[in-house]
Amino acid sequence: MYRDxxxxxxxxxxxxxxxxxxxxxxxxxxxxxxxxxxxxxxxTGIACFMAGxxxxxxxxxxxxxxxxxxxxxxxxxxxxxxxxxYAHIPALTMGLHMAVFLxxxxxxxxxxxxxxxxxxxxxxxxxxxxxVIAAYAAVMILT
Numbered sequence: 001m002y003r004d005x006x007x008x009x010x011x012x013x014x015x016x017x018x019x020x021x022x023x024x025x026x027x028x029x030x031x032x033x034x035x036x037x038x039x040x041x042x043x044t045g046i047a048c049f050m051a052g053x054x055x056x057x058x059x060x061x062x063x064x065x066x067x068x069x070x071x072x073x074x075x076x077x078x079x080x081x082x083x084x085x086y087a088h089i090p091a092l093t094m095g096l097h098m099a100v101f102l103x104x105x106x107x108x109x110x111x112x113x114x115x116x117x118x119x120x121x122x123x124x125x126x127x128x129x130x131x132v133i134a135a136y137a138a139v140m141i142l143t
Contacts, residue, residue, distance in 0.1 A: 009124055016128050018042050019135035027142045039139060040086045043097045046132070047079035050104045057108075061116040071107050075100050091140065098136050105129045 022042065025035035051072045058068030079100050082093040105125055112122040 005118075005120055008121070012124055012128050013131075015046060016131045016135070019132050023135045023139045023142075026139055032143065036090070036139075036143070037086075039135075040083055040090075040093060040097070043132075043136070044079045044083040047097060047100045047104070048076045050101070051076040051079070054104060054107050054111075057111050057116065061111065061114070068107060068111075071103065075104055075107075094136050094140050098133050101129050101132055 019039065019042065022035045022039040026032045026039065054068055054072040054075070058065035058072065078096055082096040082100075086093040108117065108122060108125045111117050112119075
């Protein structure tokens with residue numbers, strides 16, 4: 001399942017770039033409302049994508065996939081819920097998205113502990129999760 005580590009790493013780190021580009025746009029005042037909406041929309045999409053990868057991991061590797069399937073669904077729904085409330089409670093959305101990314105990382109850690117992921121993948125997930133959460137924090141602090 002983890003056949004191309006180099007491409008996976010490249011695409012994963014590249015996926016963190018829009019968070020930082022949109023955060024920078026907000027901080028610099030370049031179309032800040034549009035950048036903020038795009039930031040949350042992108043975060044929702046990435047969170048749902050990551051929840052989907054957890055779903056597939058549970059289907060393929062878990063002996064009892066129920067907990068991972070529930071976590072996957074709850075994470076995706078929480079991210080979407082955050083998108084829906086952003087206009088009214090932006091700080092809650094930001095915190096909710098950060099929590100979703102941390103929960104998804106914890107789920108990957110649980111999969112890794114069972115020996116179902118290579119060490120490089122978990123390190124990649126940790127690093128990118130920290131980059132993404134840092135972008136959320138920067139937006140919350142600087143805007």
